[in-house]
Amino acid sequence: MTEKRKGLSWGVGIWILYGGFALFILACVGFASMQSFDLVENNYYDKGIKYQGQIDKMERTRALAEQPAVGYDKSGAISITFPESLVEERLSGTIALYRPSNSRYDKLIAIDGKRQFDIRMDSLPTGLWKVKLDWRYDGQSYYNEETIVIE
Numbered sequence: 001m002t003e004k005r006k007g008l009s010w011g012v013g014i015w016i017l018y019g020g021f022a023l024f025i026l027a028c029v030g031f032a033s034m035q036s037f038d039l040v041e042n043n044y045y046d047k048g049i050k051y052q053g054q055i056d057k058m059e060r061t062r063a064l065a066e067q068p069a070v071g072y073d074k075s076g077a078i079s080i081t082f083p084e085s086l087v088e089e090r091l092s093g094t095i096a097l098y099r100p101s102n103s104r105y106d107k108l109i110a111i112d113g114k115r116q117f118d119i120r121m122d123s124l125p126t127g128l129w130k131v132k133l134d135w136r137y138d139g140q141s142y143y144n145e146e147t148i149v150i151e
Contacts, residue, residue, distance in 0.1 A: 036102075042103075053141075054143055056141075057134075057141045057142055057143035058143050058144065060140060060141070060142050061142040061143060061144045064083070064142075065083075065085070066083035066084070066085060067083070067144065068080065068081065068082045068083065068133055068135075068144060069081045070131050070133070070146040070148070072121075072148045072149075072150060076120060076121050076122045076150075077118045077119060077120050077121060078097070078117075078118070078119045078121060078129075078131060078148065079116075079117070079118050079119075080095060080116070080117040080118075080119070080131070080133070081115065081116050081117075082115045082116075082135075083115075084115075086115060086137055088113050088114060088115050089113050090113075090137055090138055091111060091113055091114070091115065091135065091136075091137055092111055092112070092113070092135065092136050092137075093110075093111040093133070093134050093135030093136050093142075094108055094109065094110055094111060094133075094134050094135070095108070095109040095110075095111060095117065095119075095131065095132070095133055096108050096109075096130075096131070096132040096134065097109070097119070097124075097129055097130075097131060097132075098129065098130040098131075098132055099124075099125075099127070099128075099129055099130075100128060100130065101127065101128070102125075105124055105125060107119075111133075111135055121150055124150070125150075126150045126151055127149065127150060128147065128148075128149055129147070129148045129149070129150055130145055130146070130147055130148075131145065131146045131147075131148060132144075132145045133145070133146075
């Protein structure tokens with residue numbers, strides 16, 4: 001007489017092992033596909049091609065006697081001040097607040113003939129921010145970028 005063993009056979013055990021491994025791999029792929037990666041700007045290829053113009057703007061900004069000042073105070077505001085020598089009415093452009101880790105928080109503010117800007121950051125998350133000033137004065141384009149850590 002043969003004895004019947006209780007439990008699973010080795011073939012069923014191997015199938016359970018392979019099935020568990022396949023479920024684990026599918027769960028990892030599903031988790032990875034739900035992550036967002038906002039470390040690259042939109043239209044980065046076009047911006048890369050036009051980057052020589054950006055370099056020229058940065059060189060013009062460095063050649064200025066006075067640079068725009070960007071600062072952050074503990075009250076929760078970013079302060080941007082353009083040089084006193086500039087006539088406000090001839091100043092135009094944009095201020096971009098760029099959040100490298102999450103593009104949902106990016107902001108674009110128009111420079112509309114003012115020399116001083118105070119931007120409240122209370123509702124925005126703490127961490128690394130880039131302040132990008134892309135401005136024009138008397139027909140010349142300028143660009144500078146500052147990195148700020150908001151705590």
